[in-house]
Amino acid sequence: MKVVAIANQKGGVGKTTTAVNLSSALARRGQRTLLIDLDPQANATSGLGVDPDDATDGSIYDVLLGATTLDSKIQPTQHEGLSIIPAEMNLAGVEIELARMEDHLLILQDILRKAKKRAKFDFCILDTPPSLGVLMTSALSAADEVLVPLQCEWFGLEGLSKILHVIEQIRDSGVNPRLKIEGILMTMYDGRTNLSRKVVQEVKNYFPEWLYRSVIPRTIRLGEAPSHGKTIFEWDPNGTGSEAYDAAAKEFLRRHKLKALPVRAAGKLSG
Ligand SMILES: Nc1ncnc2c1ncn2[C@@H]1O[C@H](COP(=O)(O)OP(=O)(O)OP(=O)(O)O)[C@@H](O)[C@H]1O
Ligand SMILES: [Mg+2]
Incomplete structure (x- = not known):
């Protein structure tokens, strides 16, 4: 199991x-995938159609505090091959509790290292909150790789140098010396603006080996899907958003020297 922090x-x-x-x-x-929602906003949880209010008994909260096992909190989703450990609002409180513990940056790392041995999943994807708090740094400590989504805006580039700096700090601290940058995925691309093109070009100039060739367009459909608890593959199976995320997944698999299996469901993307 490879652990990838977004x-x-x-x-x-x-x-x-x-x-x-x-x-x-x-x-x-075709990859057995576990998504762990580490953000108290619980957007990934609700985006996959799981109600965060119902997740109180089933969230990552107790796992982080050592009260229960990771496996006991894994829920199947309506998607074959995809499981989730939800987040809940109380997760914000975990930050404080974790921060009090000794070696708190190693807690999630340790939990996921044990999960790797059980080999139930091929990939574990961590959704992280937008801050440099304990949850985010725990994720970076536990991950094998980081995938950085970058908005096609000028301030996106400033953000990039910050996250690269944080990754370097995590490596240098000795907590996770082998943390790798998996890639940079450009999001909310608007082909009508020069700015979007310029920002992509800038990243390409500086970090050609990290930049994903697939670019995620700004589409209303991608913004709508989570409010219906649906992925883009259900909400707009034939739209540009599905196409782009499927292309990004194929690229991800190529980078990991894995084959993308054809999609089985009828009427959906294939090939
Ligand atoms: N490609 C896109 N096109 C249009 N809207 C998008 C796209 N990607 C994301 N959005 C919308 O933009 C908003 C922010 O996206 P998202 O929640 O994925 O960002 P985030 O980085 O997880 O935010 P946070 O830092 O709060 O966790 C959401 O309303 C989402 O639906
Ligand atoms: Mg988010």
Whole structure:
């Protein structure tokens, strides 16, 4: 099991949209995927149609505090191959409790290391909150790789240098010396503006090996889907958003030297 944190300390850049739709795309392409929602906002949880208010007994909260096992909180979703551990609002309180504990940055790392041995999943995707709090740093400490979603806006570039700096700090601290940058995925791309093109070009100039060739367009459909508890593959199966996240998942799999299996469900994307 590879642990991939979707992280960018900047808010509203498409982390959750990427976590939900990439997880779903990977599951559709044959990877057993676990999505862990580490954000008290619980947007990935509700985006996958799980009510965070009902998740109180089933969230990652007790796992982090050592009260229960990770496996006991894994819920299947309506998508074959995709499971979730939901978040809940109380998760905000965990930050404070965790911060009091010794070696708190190693807690999630330790939990996921044990989960790796059980080999139930191929990928574990972590959706992280937009701050540099304990939950976010725990995620970076526990991850093998970070995927950074970057909004196609000028301030997105400033955010990028910050997150790269944080990743370096995590490595240098010795907590997770092998943390790798998996890639940078450009989100909310608007082909009608020069700005979007310029920002992508800038990232390409500086970080060509990290930049995903797939770019996620700004589409109303991607914004709508979570309010219906649906992934883009259900909400707009033939639209540009589905196409883009499926292409990104294929690229992700190529980077991991894995094959994308054809999608089985009739009428959906294939090939
Ligand atoms: N490609 C897109 N096109 C249109 N709307 C999008 C796109 N990606 C995300 N959105 C919308 O933009 C908003 C922010 O996206 P999202 O929640 O994924 O960002 P985030 O980085 O997880 O935010 P936060 O930092 O608060 O966790 C949401 O309302 C989402 O539905
Ligand atoms: Mg989010």
